[in-house]
Amino acid sequence: MIRRLLVLSCVLLTSGMMFAQQVPSLDAVQAQREVEHFLTDLVRIDTQDPPGNESKVAHYLQGVLQREGIPSEIVEPVPGRGSLIARLKGDGSKRPILLMAHEDVVPVDRSHWTVDAFSAIVRNGALYGRGSLDDKAMLASNLEVFLQLKRLKIPLSRDVIFLAEASEETDSPAGMKVIVDRYWDKFDCEFALNEGGSSLIENGRVKYMAVSTAEKLPRWFSLVATGSSGHASIPRVDNAVVHLASAVARIGTWETPARLNETTREFFQRLATISPPEEAAWYRNVLDPKVQAILRVQQPQYYSMLRTSVVPTMLKAGFKTNVIPPTAQAEVDLRALPDEDLVKFREEMTKIINDPQIKIVPYDNTYSMPAAPPSGIHTAMFLALEKAQKEVAPGATTLPIMTTGATDSAFLRAKGVQAYGISVPHTEAESRTVHGNDEHVEVKQLGVFVRYIYAAVTDVAAK
Ligand SMILES: [Zn+2]
16 A cells, blocks of 8 residues: 555656646746836826727837737727737647736826836836736736746647737726626636735745635715705704714714625634734634724724725815705725625615615616626635745735725626736835826736746646
């Protein structure tokens, strides 16, 4: 028996070694140099959205792919707002994997930048520019991995599809909703890697790489109060401003019910293992009301991961101090847990508001994210990402997370795709430059990110 086990483990070892030999490792120096070059070019193409002008990026990518002998297609549901799709063929024994990233960036307030936001200048080892993190770092890294798979002639068991999408930062008919509706057959897949993860570098070391498997669903609405108008010298009990203020206060302070799902349960368990003792104790008991009260103040992002949140953000009422207006309106950002029953939730909210003068008016969701189930944390893709993290950032931890913000992965998950959000390793301070000022990425981490994606993709797609 012992002998047989020994023989078996020898066979496994040998085949493992043979497998390792089949997938050539990247020339890390060359890959980093090239991804930096791609990112520099991409940042210099201004795709502030609105208006986007993403076709400029799509044509740039098409040129790069063409030089490597890879055909691609640009789809342009709105003129000037193109998305690019390309494919490396596998033997078809497994379903495809999609590498996606968006081409557009949020606008820049140049007066707050210390460098030109579209110059891609490198300062102290970091590349500066709008999109250098969100999301052109991923776009450049996906491109680099895609090219390497072709150049190194990696035999594939599944197609690897590259998608550069338009209009992620604003909802429009050029964005993911329409791309999925019209062109799904061009990138139908089993797995996808997209933005949406996070990571943390602390004291020069990667502490964790968070892979997002789920996200909260934005379902914004207005609260509209109506009452009688009149001269403000005469108080009225149905004053719309007063009724709205009361409704806003009620829902804004409402402690919505907390619960865990597969991802957040695992997230808090793993987070406890890398946190100082006091915090670790919170994360092991996140549903304890006393812990909730602490998180609400000290870790609002974790508080939000446990519940559907309701956050009033805008108020509109009146035009003159001595006139009682007939209506008053508030805008509210609701973010639902993936399994929330929104009909029931709205009934609950109506009870909390408890005022017939207040109407809840949902926004038009034509182009917004669909409700979607979380992706699994035991799939081949998730396991490959964990393995890749151990390779490129040994000593760090992979955390599955549910993001409180939304990404276009929702459209994929709604199609049954196991979609994962990842991110180039960055510091806390760097993460605040996303959608902010002086956005930048460490060039060295771009190299790490390329090796990470390459390791994970070859793990699930190489023969
Ligand atoms: Zn983004």
